[in-house]
Amino acid sequence: MNAPDDSDSIDVSESSPRNRINVLLRNHLKRLQSSPTETLLLDGGTGEELFLRGVPDDRKIWSATAIVNARYHSVVEDVHKSFIDAGSQAITTNSYGITPGVGFTDGEEVKRLVGVAGSLARRVVTPPTSSHPVALVLGSLGPQVESYRPDMILKHDDGVRAYQYAVQGLYPYIDVYLAETMSCLEEAVQATDAISKFYTELNDLNESLKHPLLVSFTLDRDGNIRDGEPVVEAVPKLIRYAHDKKVELIGVLFNCCEPESITKALEEIRRDPHMHRHLHHQLMQPCSTQALEDGPPKIYLGAYANKLAPVDPKWTLESSEGAQAMRADLSPEKYWDGFVKQWRNGNAGAEVCDNSNRDGVSGIIGVQLIGGCCGIGPSHISVLKRRLRENNG
Numbered sequence: 567m568n569a570p571d572d573s574d575s576i577d578v579s580e581s582s583p584r585n586r587i588n589v590l591l592r593n594h595l596k597r598l599q600s601s602p603t604e605t606l607l608l609d610g611g612t613g614e615e616l617f618l619r620g621v622p623d624d625r626k627i628w629s630a631t632a633i634v635n636a637r638y639h640s641v642v643e644d645v646h647k648s649f650i651d652a653g654s655q656a657i658t659t660n661s662y663g664i665t666p667g668v669g670f671t672d673g674e675e676v677k678r679l680v681g682v683a684g685s686l687a688r689r690v691v692t693p694p695t696s697s698h699p700v701a702l703v704l705g706s707l708g709p710q711v712e713s714y715r716p717d718m719i720l721k722h723d724d725g726v727r728a729y730q731y732a733v734q735g736l737y738p739y740i741d742v743y744l745a746e747t748m749s750c751l752e753e754a755v756q757a758t759d760a761i762s763k764f765y766t767e768l769n770d771l772n773e774s775l776k777h778p779l780l781v782s783f784t785l786d787r788d789g790n791i792r793d794g795e796p797v798v799e800a801v802p803k804l805i806r807y808a809h810d811k812k813v814e815l816i817g818v819l820f821n822c823c824e825p826e827s828i829t830k831a832l833e834e835i836r837r838d839p840h841m842h843r844h845l846h847h848q849l850m851q852p853c854s855t856q857a858l859e860d861g862p863p864k865i866y867l868g869a870y871a872n873k874l875a876p877v878d879p880k881w882t883l884e885s886s887e888g889a890q891a892m893r894a895d896l897s898p899e900k901y902w903d904g905f906v907k908q909w910r911n912g913n914a915g916a917e918v919c920d921n922s923n924r925d926g927v928s929g930i931i932g933v934q935l936i937g938g939c940c941g942i943g944p945s946h947i948s949v950l951k952r953r954l955r956e957n958n959g
């Protein structure tokens with residue numbers, strides 16, 4: 567696919583890594599580790615917000631329109647700015663839609679275009695008067711073929727190759743890779759492998775210059791990953807896989823599904839003592855006497871639901887007649903009160919261990935990475951910021 571106009575106006579020639587330890591990221595991680603009530607507030611859904619601001623939704627390349635056409639670059643920057651003004655501590659590059667699945671089959675073009683998306687985000691978080699960025703930049707790696715479709719993912723090697731172009735293009739501009747809307751473990755594994763290979767090729771890369779990874783799964787209505795695998799089975803496998811591949815997986819999140827599905831998945835995690843060993847914080851007495859110190863690497867949990875009316879499991883972008891309908895019952899206050907508050911605080915007093923041989927204990931597991939996906943806008947983020955502050959977040 568050829569870019570139809572003047573997107574070359576953005577300089578994406580910067581190819582060397584930012585040569586410094588990522589102070590902002592490490593400070594946020596230190597803060598999250600210090601207390602389970604600390605949160606990192608992410609942004610909302612960039613794509614839907616672009617369409618609200620006049621970018622045409624062509625149902626073919628979706629939000630990539632705003633990158634391919636340079637006339638919309640200022641709108642992308644405005645959306646990023648709006649989320650930061652609302653309180654987002656991290657923004658996500660508008661690179662989700664730049665994939666072979668919608669026609670971007672030339673890897674070098676993918677690399678260039680995701681670089682444009684990365685540079686727009688980096689520019690917004692870098693105030694001209696200060697050398698300190700005002701927010702983190704998460705580099706979005708979306709499904710390479712179609713959202714919500716585990717049955718349509720690329721074969722392993724093809725998928726890894728496709729992700730590698732996006733990984734390379736984003737690298738100079740971001741703080742963390744975000745493989746999002748992953749509909750099965752294999753899709754997340756392909757993204758992880760691409761990052762691992764990229765780092766292996768840059769074999770002189772100092773450890774401190776390797777961006778860590780966040781992986782976010784999209785869930786079905788039962789709270790399982792879209793291919794039906796329970797999160798308590800897939801997540802430990804992913805943690806081990808990333809560890810073996812020397813990719814620093816700092817968190818697992820759930821996104822672009824109904825918030826009710828996320829609540830179900832979190833309940834499953836809460837009920838599974840084996841999952842607790844993988845989490846930084848367990849607001850409970852240990853369910854198991856097993857030593858936690860020499861366990862696998864620990865992760866943070868995160869969640870960013872969408873506001874879409876339930877999506878048909880056989881959905882595809884091109885076959886959809888128009889934008890997916892939004893549900894009317896997910897106002898900013900409702901998103902906080904009905905969902906985010908519970909994800910963060912849990913149900914104090916809930917039984918968390920099923921195994922009667924162990925001490926049944928009461929407790930909660932706090933979700934610390936919070937944001938929104940399609941249809942969750944700056945007004946939601948602003949309410950979340952206020953409520954999190956009131957609740958010691």
Ligand SMILES: [Zn+2]
Pocket residue numbers: 611821822823872939940
């Ligand atoms: Zn979404």
